[in-house]
Amino acid sequence: MANAIVINPFEVPKGQEEEALAVWDRFAAYFKEQPGYVSAKLHRSIDPNARFHLVTVAEWASADHFAAALQNTELQLIAREAKHDFPNFPGLYEVIRDG
């Protein structure tokens, strides 16, 4: 089965990039230790007025691996707070065009 791609665009209120990056780094450190983690890239918009200032594109061995990694109570609490401070829209994706 093909790897699962996690894409998550974040809205970051002006002046709060540092806080958003601190949350991101905390998640990244945790995810990297989980089974099935492959890689993650964080993209920052060049235009400060972009709707989504930060966008994660990560790769997992499977959707199940990612779902299992999310089963962590402490992480879920941080995620709930981050969702409020930095509205974000995570989803699992497959690549359907590549060229």
Next chain:
Amino acid sequence: MANAIVINPFEVPKGQEEEALAVWDRFAAYFKEQPGYVSAKLHRSIDPNARFHLVTVAEWASADHFAAALQNTELQLIAREAKHDFPNFPGLYEVIRDG
């Protein structure tokens, strides 16, 4: 200078994926012929209820190359219509975390 990444998440109303893909393919065929185009991937969400059903992640040699490619009157008309049918939020990005 590092390549510029274009990320564009699309909202696709239920039942309209085929129309969205037709528009995407038309843009892709045009972009591929433009100077500075490097590559493009189209991601489709596995969950049908994801906020963004389609997400483009494309690479261009520079932001200027991408801006130049957008200077096409016919394309701009199609883009305006697509913006209405499939709300989307294109932005230029740089990679700030990679691991």
